[in-house]
Amino acid sequence: MAVIADTPPRPRRFRVGARALPYLLSLPALLVCIGILIPFGTAIWYSLQRYRLSQPWARRMNWGQNYVDFLSDPAFWNTLQVSMVYAATAVVVQLVLGLSIALLLQRRTRLNNVISIMLLLPLMTAPVLASLMWTLMTNANFGVLSWAAGQIGFEDMRWASSPRTALFTVLLVDIWVYTPFMVILLLAGLRSLPSQPFEAAALDGAPRLFVFWRITLPMLTPYILTASLFRLLDAIQQFDIIYGMTQGGPGNTLMVFQVEAYLNFFQQTNVGRSAALMMILWAITYALSAVFIKQWLRLRERARGEV
Numbered sequence: 001m002a003v004i005a006d007t008p009p010r011p012r013r014f015r016v017g018a019r020a021l022p023y024l025l026s027l028p029a030l031l032v033c034i035g036i037l038i039p040f041g042t043a044i045w046y047s048l049q050r051y052r053l054s055q056p057w058a059r060r061m062n063w064g065q066n067y068v069d070f071l072s073d074p075a076f077w078n079t080l081q082v083s084m085v086y087a088a089t090a091v092v093v094q095l096v097l098g099l100s101i102a103l104l105l106q107r108r109t110r111l112n113n114v115i116s117i118m119l120l121l122p123l124m125t126a127p128v129l130a131s132l133m134w135t136l137m138t139n140a141n142f143g144v145l146s147w148a149a150g151q152i153g154f155e156d157m158r159w160a161s162s163p164r165t166a167l168f169t170v171l172l173v174d175i176w177v178y179t180p181f182m183v184i185l186l187l188a189g190l191r192s193l194p195s196q197p198f199e200a201a202a203l204d205g206a207p208r209l210f211v212f213w214r215i216t217l218p219m220l221t222p223y224i225l226t227a228s229l230f231r232l233l234d235a236i237q238q239f240d241i242i243y244g245m246t247q248g249g250p251g252n253t254l255m256v257f258q259v260e261a262y263l264n265f266f267q268q269t270n271v272g273r274s275a276a277l278m279m280i281l282w283a284i285t286y287a288l289s290a291v292f293i294k295q296w297l298r299l300r301e302r303a304r305g306e307v
Helices: 021-025 027-047 065-071 073-104 112-117 127-137 144-151 166-192 196-204 208-233 240-245 259-265 269-302
Strands: none
Touching: 021 027, 021 144, 027 269, 065 269, 073 166, 073 259, 073 269, 112 166, 127 166, 127 240, 144 269, 166 208, 166 240, 196 208, 196 240, 208 269, 259 269
């Protein structure tokens, strides 16, 4: 007589209804949005108050007086000017260098691949460590860069300790760290361009400058806008390198938004002013992002023939 073995019951599978699935998939995005909006709303609330940590009993609402005070504050206009000059200079120099290096590495060879990997080394260095390295290299007593500057005639190069050269020194560090980012994005864009226009230009005997200005650059413009936007938003919020090397000095030579807000909060305990500075910085970054994205969408519509 045959014995039939008992088969184990199949485990029940967790099933989600078709109506609940969209809400479940959007739950992580909702949590991230809440995590962003809570600090953002708190910063707006603090920016509308007269609030010092050293005088908590004097905390009260001033309904935007912090923003009004900025209009007559020379320190704020200096911060705005320094931040804009720093960000614009850094992005322009990095864009020119990044595009030049990307054009040199456009061909896929073993040497170019090795150089491309080596160029990632500065980008993998934390900005704080980079500022420490450059501070040591520009030291007046034993820095290798100070020694090299002395060999070519700059005997008393004060680098970041002088108001005349502080911006130049910090920009050197920023360019050294972030130019590889530009190279990576632009090199990826160059290698993804279609080859047919370049082959046709080669058959017609077009000069290289003509090919670059009339073919390469227009096709590469969306990548240039994307790379410039990312770097501009990062440069205008720069904190690590500037604070690590100069703490906004000498004087207020490099007093950018992030450093000014940091010093207002932790040294002067002025929470309201610090939050108001961050809100103004957010408004500037939002406006710049809107301009860049609008130009990018216009280029995409033009490429599709919709304009």
